[in-house]
Amino acid sequence: MTKITIIIPVLNEENNITKILKNLQNDQDTEVIVVDGGSQDITVQLVEEMGIKIVVSPQAGRAFQMNYGALLATGDILLFLHADTILPQEYKTIITNLLSDKKVVGGAFELKIDLPQFSLRIIETLVNWRSRFFSLPYGDQAIFVKKSIFEGMGGFSALPIMEDFEFMQRLKKYGKIAIASAKVITSGRRWQKLGVLQTTLINQKIILGYYLGVSPDTLVRWYKGK
Incomplete structure (x- = not known):
């Protein structure tokens, strides 16, 4: 039987992680690995109390955390899930x-x-259109990949931002990218905090900057609004 390993990178996610893990807690034949990047809140404690495997990444940063989780995974399929995103049943x-x-x-x-x-319904439509027509889903859409392919690619590149974007561009060279018609439900906290227009403009600025060769450190500052 094919086994799926769900890898969840976390950093100070005490307000979200319990809800996400409850959705997965009773899943059989599924391995869940939470990879902490140095949380200063009670994220690690909450995960441990639920009996879910949690490890601390040797290096902070989502790309490093996901690669470390993949290294420990025993599943044939890797599913990378953000800590504020719920999978369909x-x-x-x-x-x-x-x-x-x-x-x-x-x-x-x-x-x-x-x-x-x-x-946000417009944003969703555009995101889903982009994903299907350009085969470029982002990390908040719960990327999944065959483990053998992931290992052959060398995992995620050591980038502080846009690691999902860069990974999917490389993955396309190995075969077809499928977009499921079912939806994941992700938190709108960033949209709520900054506003839909400002968040959209920042996101597009980062993508343009990436294509123009702007340094990853600068892209991170843009993402944080600095």
Whole structure:
């Protein structure tokens, strides 16, 4: 039977992690590995109390944390899940069915943001359109990939930002990227904090900067609004 390992990088996620893990707690034949990047709150304690495997990454940063989790994974399929994103109930069946196609090497889900604003429905539509037509889902869409392919690629590049974007660009060279019609539900906390327009402008600025060769450290400052 195909086994899925879910890898969740965390950093100070005490307000979200319990909800995310409860959604996965009763899943059989699924391995869950939480990889902490140096949390200063009670994230680690909450995960331990739920009986979920948690490890501390030797190096902080989401790319390093996900690679470390993948190194420890025993599953045939790796699913990288953000700590504020909920998977659809039928995610295992969807993933195994999609990856049963030998041409498919990985994929992700469509996106739903958990806030009611109409402007976010437009964002969701654009994100899902981009994912399907350009085969470029981002990390908040729960990227999944065959472990053998991931290892052959050398995992995520050591980038402080845009590691998911860069990874998917490389993954496309190995085969087809599938986008499931089911949706993950991700937190709208960043959209809520900065506003839809400002968040969208920052995101597009970072993507443009990435293509123009702006340094990753500068992109991180832009992301943080500095």
